[in-house]
Amino acid sequence: MQPQHSTVLMVADAPERIENVRQAMDCSRGAIELLWGTFELRVCNCLADATKLLEGRLYDVVLLDPTLGVRDGVDSLDSLLIASPHSAVVVLVSEHEDGAALDALRRGAQDYLMLEEIHGRMLSRTLRGAIERKSTELRIAESRAELIWRLAKAAEYRDNETGNHVIRVGCYAREIGIAMGLDRKEIETLFLAAPLHDIGKISIPDAILQKPGPLDAEEMRTMQQHCVIGAKILGDSAEAEQFPYTRRVVSSGCLGQYDDPVRTVAQRIAMSHHERWDGTGYPGRLTGDQIPLEARIVAICDVFDALLSPRPYKEAFTLEMSLDIVREGRGTHFDPAVFDAFERSLPALIEIRDDLKDVRNHEREKELLHGAHSS
Template identity: 35%
Template sequence: MTTTVQPTFPVTHQSAQGLPVPEVNAPLVLNSQVPIGRVEHHARSESVPRGRIMIVDDESTNVEVAKRLLSIAGHDDFVTTTDSTRAINLLHTAEPDVVLLDINMPHVDGISILSQIRSVPKFRQLPVLILTANSHSEIKLRCLELGATDFLLKPIDPMELAPRVRNALQSKQYRDTLVKYTQNLENIVRKRTKQLEDTRRDAIHCLARAAELRDNDTGNHVIRVGRYAGIVARQLELSEDFISDLELAAQLHDVGKIAIPDSILLKPGKLEPEEYEVIQQHVRHGRQIIQPYVGREADTMRGHVRAGAEILSDDNSLMRLAASIAQTHHEKFDGTGYPIGLAGEDIPIEGRITAVADVYDALSSERPYKKAMPREKCFRIMEDGRGSHFDPVVLDAFFRGASEIVRVQVEFAD
């Protein structure tokens, strides 16, 4: 039986991190260690994971010995360098599955290379096996803190190298499999979410179109109001997600008109007071249409409209937004609006925005009981409502977006 003695090396300089590094590099293995034949016979009986192995060592002999030992174990994909200054560039071009990294190298030491490897996001989980003759505990601790996968002291037992590399490759393969599975799952979730979103938007378009057909003189009114609301919200620098939902939800602002009798909704002349009270109820009807069923109604309907209930769920931010708009777009900033008489910022921002958009479109569009007003006159009437009908901040945002408002008005003219 041969006894292997761990050689020691004098410390004469420090690494870039100020840690002690031995003066000379050590051989990867000692000639007196386990014969290659035994390693070959042992390794060939084991399953060998596929993967590219990168070896960085300034001693070409060490590189060749490592390649030979790993080749005997069944590995055949190698990329190597004895120039530590090329290590990082080679890492990016070769994209190995595991790295065998020496510590004591001229120009750039292994600790610096390890630190650079871990600074690159795609290499943060790359297995890095440290091969060094330096037995100082602070060196080992620093390497482990930087994310070294394993730490082998030279000269190593040839029977250890292949199993350590094999374990590192298997760990990486397992991690890669999990990453791929996660990515595929995320893609499926995104696809299903988009399908649900498309279904939800289709439902909103159908509801908006139904309300429009009940009041066929409004033409593209609901589309214009949605676009106007989006323009105003963008001028207010609200989030893009909110703006996207607002443009769609605002199209349902008059969906409650579905419940208004034709004799009142389509009356060409001035409404009587009691008829106007009926018209005012469209905001309540709108919220009831958009909100989900409650109580026993929900129990009755849930069985055969589960998909619809999910789309129109109160947990759905888009539908909550639409319900809020349907109920509050006739509130006035000074509290004289309906149905509740909210005032100021008690009126949700979506209601204040849609109020401006809806009134401008009503003024600038033709109705059975009036002609469309000129643009400048519409703007004057809007300005007269500052602080009474309209939130001044929202009105200012409307005027800042006037050029876009006009473009939408022309594009979606009746």
């Protein structure tokens, strides 16, 4: 088997901690290399530089001194977990900081290293184990995200079979969540839950969903039902318990037991993404903080993307026109704090919009036609 080569970014500013790791790395050359592979170490002693480095390159491991940034009130662990979701984060702690080690594991670090015990073999084994655990975790997370996206796209397929609207809404919501200072778990949950906002459209008749003109009052009432139906599809735990087989599999330990907030957040979003800050929305005519924060975030993402996209009843608006309309909604349609975070995130949102463009129908038809001719 080929020894693996792995990249490690150490983020620490205490010289003795850096020296400890450097020495252990030097010891890990030679015989240990054959067992555990090689490690390339880069040291960075400031959080801002680390974030920049992580933007430019994927590191297998981020080795973090979690006390970095504490003086400035910055949570360095959370910042790095967000900046580098694909790296295994390992924290460096001292013997008297074992509370910090447990806290870091609970919050998403893969492992910890006791500074007083660091030596080459242990260092390389810990790093290799962390990389393996992270890659398993990523595989599970990716397959879960893919299932959620496919489910969300199943509803979107009814009226826009080539669109990426639901995926874009998830990506925008993530950016706004970051700009609002939500914690990493909340941001991840929002990212996964937001694409399911229109899942209830699965139950709306084609004649309404694809109607080219404006809806009459009765059709509008039916269309508005998609919120309540979506929330019902995403259900509550009491409903899940009606599936005895599923419950048996889960409780046998095959799927593990953990508290997953994605479904409950998705349910809140499905129910309330058409509520408006001033209480004129639907279905509950909720106002202000009565509307769950996640739904307030998705509301602005959904409107922004819908304005930029063609719909059966309208052409796509330009970016300028769309932004004018969204800006008019500050404090009436949209929560002012969410709107301000939207403004701060705008460059990232525009980039997402460009990266995840819809494949228009005529292009798709050309592709299909080309496929049919060449087969």
